[in-house]
Structures are given as structure tokens and as C-alpha cells.
Amino acid sequence: MSTSEEEAPWALVRPYAMTRGRTRPRYQFAIEALVSTTDFGSQSHQRGTPEVQTIIELCREIRSVAEIAAHLRVPLGVARVLVGDMADDGLVRVHQPGHEDGQPDLTLLERVLSGLRRL
Numbered sequence: 001m002s003t004s005e006e007e008a009p010w011a012l013v014r015p016y017a018m019t020r021g022r023t024r025p026r027y028q029f030a031i032e033a034l035v036s037t038t039d040f041g042s043q044s045h046q047r048g049t050p051e052v053q054t055i056i057e058l059c060r061e062i063r064s065v066a067e068i069a070a071h072l073r074v075p076l077g078v079a080r081v082l083v084g085d086m087a088d089d090g091l092v093r094v095h096q097p098g099h100e101d102g103q104p105d106l107t108l109l110e111r112v113l114s115g116l117r118r119l
Contacts, residue, residue, distance in 0.1 A: 026084050027094075031066045031076060032112050034095040035059045035083055041091035051082055052091070059092055064112045 037059040044056070051072060058071055069079035086092045 026088065029065065029080065029084070029094050029096055031064065031080075032097050032109055033065050034062045034097070035065060035068060035092050036062045036095065038090055038093050041086070044091060047091070048086075052086060055082060055086060056091060062095075064115065065094075066112055067115050070116055 035055075037056050041056050042060070046053070048056075051074075054072060055068055058068060063071075065079055065083055066076065068083060069076045072079060072082075074082075083092060083094060087094050
């Protein structure tokens with residue numbers, strides 16, 4: 001199988017087309033923020049673009065924003081915009097990591113790094 005056949009169906013779509021020209025999400029959240037599909041999102045599997053459908057499927061298991069970007073093979077900013085829009089639509093829930101003393105949870109960061117390495 002060639003590389004182009006293995007790529008996601010949206011691989012030829014420009015990132016600005018996926019985000020309708022926006023470069024920043026409506027809400028700021030960390031790359032290690034965890035995302036899960038809501039009940040509404042689970043019932044809406046035929047809704048939206050292929051990227052949205054893929055995120056809904058991926059986040060049936062909790063995933064970080066960084067993992068979503070890696071799975072979709074899109075820049076982190078694009079993943080943030082898509083996830084933010086989906087959260088606004090009630091398709092996913094974003095769980096912001098708790099930071100004690102302004103420092104991210106080391107265990108969470110190690111899990112994110114481990115997940116990215118498995119890709």
C-alpha cells in the first residue's frame with residue numbers, strides 16, 4: 001500500500017479549510033487537556049466532517065488534545081480549533097488538567113508522552 005493510500009481521507013485538505021480560516025480556538029485549553037465524547041456526541045456519529053467523526057470515535061476513550069492532533073496528523077492549533085468547536089456543539093467534553101503550584105501534573109504528562117510514542 002502506498003503512503004497516499006494509508007493517509008486519512010482529509011489528508012489533502014488544507015488546515016485552514018478544516019477550521020474555516022480560524023487559527024485560534026474560541027477557548028484556550030492545554031495540549032494535555034483530556035477530551036471525551038459526550039452521550040450526545042456518541043449518538044451523532046454521522047454528524048459533521050470526517051475529522052469530527054474521527055474525533056468522536058477517538059474520544060470514546062479519553063484522549064489528550066496532543067493525541068488527537070497526532071492521530072489526525074494535523075497541527076496542534078487545528079486540533080484545538082476542532083475540539084473547541086465540538087465542545088461548543090456538545091459533542092465532546094474537555095477536561096482541563098489540574099495544576100498545583102502552577103505546574104502541570106507530571107503523571108499526566110508522562111501518560112500523554114507515552115500515548116504519543118505508541119502512535
